[in-house]
Amino acid sequence: MATDVVVPTLGESITEATLGQWLKQPGEAVKADEPIASLETDKVAVDVPSPVDGVIGELVAAEGDTVNVGAVIARIEAGKAAATSATPAVEDRTAVGKAEAAAAPERAAAPVEEAVVAGEAQTLSPSVRRAVLEYGVDPSKIRGTGKDGRLTKDDVLLAAKSGQAEAKVAPAPAPVPAAPAAAPARKEERVKMTRLRKTVATRLKEAQNTAAMLTTFNDVDMTAVIEARTKYKDLFEKKHGVRLGFMGFFVKAAVLAARDVPAVNAKIEGEDIVYHDYVDVSVAVSAPNGLVVPVIRDAQDKSVAEIEKTIGDFGKRAREGTLKMEEMKGGTITISNGGVFGSLLSTPIINPPQSAVLGLHRIEERPVVVKGQIVARPMMYLALSYDHRLIDGREAVTFLVALKNAIEDPTRLLIDL
Template sequence: MTIEVRVPTLGESVTEATVATWFKKPGDAVAVDEMLCELETDKVTVEVPSPAAGKLGDIIAAEGETVGVDALLATIAESGQAGAEETSERPAQTAAQPAESSAAEPAASVDVMVPTLGESVTEATVSTWFKKVGDTVAQDEMLCELETDKVSVEVPAPAAGILAEIVAAEGSTVEANGKLAVISGSAGAAASAPAAAASAPAPASAPSGAAGGKDVANAPSAEKAMAEAGLSADQVTGTGRDGRIMKEDVQRAVSAAASAPAPSATAPAPRAPVAAEDAGREERVKMTRLRQTIAKRLKDAQNTAAILTTYNEVDMGAVMDLRSEYKDLFEKKHGVRLGFMSFFTKACCHALREVPEVNAEIDGTEIVYKNFVHMGIAAGTPQGLVVPVIRDADQKSFATLEKEIAEKGRRARDGKLTMAEMQGGTFTISNGGVYGSLMSSPILNPPQSGILGMHKIQDRPMVINGEIKIRPMMYLALSYDHRIVDGKGAVTFLVRVKEALEDPRRLLMDL
């Protein structure tokens, strides 16, 4: 027996509705009173329950169609009839083909889960899938790459088999320990997976307002209302099923925006209108999570700390002569090249001992002084700026510093740094000179109170003992939190760094 699913009474004076969402597809098993679809009228949203248990047959009214009261929406084959039809179609399959029956049993499958992302990291964005549904995968073969606020995490296959299902598509946000995909271990899955993918109906393109983490699209009238009001989906709180945004939600958001106070001076200004002839030549690219975090942290630093920058210049001749004299011997003994960063790290550690407030941080109404130096070395990567930390840098030799700086810089560019390697820094060095910067004002890396900016080494005429000489000079910039570091301390710090670099012997004698 076939049961018809029809449009229920919609309310006084309401004669039609729009099919907003189907929660089931043809062939799905349904229980009595289980929600089949959602209809949307001008005033309310109506959920249509299943009148009987069985299997959903044909869907007569697809999503987006307008239907009248009592119109036919779909059909349901009752469970008893469905079972009888299946039995008549396969009268003696179990007895005649026992091997096929056992082969048809579901194969064991393995869920691919989000790995541990690091301390305090609760979610990530799926950036790239290296495999597609139906592909054969080997154990530990990379399936996809996740992007967190700071690092990229590659997800290996937990077992060999066929990638049967991708649960989290590219661009979606997943929580820690969330489900990413399903791997089937069946030998016959290689043939069935592509066939299933080919026979499955192509999904309708999701409306632009559909949230990335939801399975249900927003109501069509809500999409229209948001477009008219100039609102995006993330500005509206949905009250429909699974967080679906309804028309009345948009109306509430518009009313709230109208009654809200004027934005503060720190709020981002609305984008200026774009000429029609230029609109087609623009390209919109969603900011990566790393770039969003960089933007937020730098703006927070500007809004919170009283940032001031003081400058000095250093004659790099002594360091350059020392490197030229010992670089071959240094590399032969330690297996790493002698660069400039170890000199600057040592010089900063030396200066921080004399001016400890530059190595401190503010915690409420208290100042936390650090009796150690965890040196952050800013590194530019294709994804954005990251700051790996060299722990206890004040206790390490030139060779150890060079090895760690080189190794962490390489892993930063490859996106292999862990969260732990970028946490806990007490002071930061940023080298804009590698890109040709002559002078800049670096921004603090919260909650730190100081950051040193290195720049390009450039030959300049300098007056030395009454004579003009050409010297390799570099501008130094110290940005500091004036709430905790006074001008005297900042200038003293820079002078000590300058003295140590212009006469590296002072580092050996702790002068």
């Protein structure tokens, strides 16, 4: 008797998703609650678990299909017979692959559909396959950090950068004297946009079309924060179990500045302005499929340690793909730290319906004048993009100056100045 696998409830107002990847194939054994497919929604990737023990039967939907909540995407057959045949099937595919590689070395650069790791077949996502081909690494030599040990794009990039992975592409055979060959054909690859990327594109364009966006800049001397972090980072990590970073300081400073300038933490709703007596800070976090923006709820009530723990947990679960939909809803102001990627200066785009986004950038030593003397100081550019319909230039500058003062004199964070 077959059991239907249906698309689970994905969250409020979400009725459909894109089938991003099958994690199991027909004939493979599966246990109850084991992920068999990955769905891409507007915000996150969601694993579809098996409802029962059994063997994968028919796959009703294909990768890339749009599926509705409640729709049948696969069927699981009862029994365990196929479970014992899964390993030989992997060995057969491996043997065939080796034979083909020996007979036709030029095929070594063909798209990688599977990587055999520790005797098991591992299906690679399209982005991981592209990275494997681009950097010429062997996925079987890379340890995956994703859910259930799956490879992520970051794993491939790290392996390529460290040089720890062996080259996947076989060396070309010695050239045979022949007539001059024609110039190699230039190749293109057409990849369908993921649902997440389409949603990001739509929302960013909506922000540009709707809001009267303007960006104001300032810079901040990071000397005091760096000294405080250097002095207390070991004690901080020992007591709280998390590293002391810069984001905790900036979130607390943004909360203080938002109290002075409430419009930065507000939004336009129809013909009304909605002010919040709380500060929910959206923080941009890097994930294998792109940036996601989970929300630190009630940041005004959290300590620096609680903020650092929350951000650390968001980053870990973003890499694993286990962030929940409700964790990325809401938010009253966004902080985007492009400095971790080396950005010197940028003009971030606001995240509707929010009215402001704070952009942080890399820290670099620059000459500045202090008490009449030119000295080298660790400086960072700050950028505040805001909706000019709601926030005036004076308010934007006031917000940045208040934030700058708090970072350059962290004591202000303790005495609420």
